[in-house]
Amino acid sequence: MGxxxxxxxxQSYGRCCNREGFFIDFYDRFMGSSEEIRALFKDxxxxxxxxxxxxxxxxxxLHARGMPDTKLKALxxxxxxxxxxxxxxxxxxxxxxxxxxxREYDPEFxxxxxxxxxxxxxxxxxxxxxxx
Numbered sequence: 001m002g003x004x005x006x007x008x009x010x011q012s013y014g015r016c017c018n019r020e021g022f023f024i025d026f027y028d029r030f031m032g033s034s035e036e037i038r039a040l041f042k043d044x045x046x047x048x049x050x051x052x053x054x055x056x057x058x059x060x061x062l063h064a065r066g067m068p069d070t071k072l073k074a075l076x077x078x079x080x081x082x083x084x085x086x087x088x089x090x091x092x093x094x095x096x097x098x099x100x101x102x103r104e105y106d107p108e109f110x111x112x113x114x115x116x117x118x119x120x121x122x123x124x125x126x127x128x129x130x131x132x
Contacts (some may be wrong), residue, residue: 006065013061022052024104025104029097037090053122057098063127064120072124075129088129097126 017021022089027046031038059071081088099117103109 005116005120006061008113009061009064012102012106012109012117013057013115015108017054017057019105019112020050022101022105023053026053026097026101029100032096033093033097034090037093040057040084040086057121060121060124063124069124069127073131076128080131086132087103088132091125091129095101095122 026052027041031041056075059067059075063069063072076102077083097117102117103114106113
């Protein structure tokens with residue numbers, strides 16, 4: 001993954017992450033993708049969860065920009081079968097929901113931006129998924 005991808009992603013996320021609706025709409029999409037996923041969030045404090053999401057995406061972005069994988073490994077452990085039990089196949093739904101929400105909120109989003117996001121954060125997602 002080149003620096004150009006991480007720059008595109010960093011700027012794209014910056015255009016979206018300060019709008020609270022971004023995180024609300026993301027979770028609407030993500031929870032709408034599966035009854036099982038919706039059930040995971042049944043008793044969740046969603047404002048707190050949105051804050052965690054904001055940080056988690058930033059950790060993926062920072063990892064793409066060269067930060068160590070320490071925080072992503074911790075996320076993998078907490079989301080593994082011994083933690084929240086986030087199944088590996090759900091990460092594809094998560095990424096689809098993220099890209100759809102970015103497309104809505106980033107006025108500069110296009111197919112090149114989508115590809116940059118995929119190239120930049122998929123290695124981090126795989127690290128988290130691999131801890132299952």
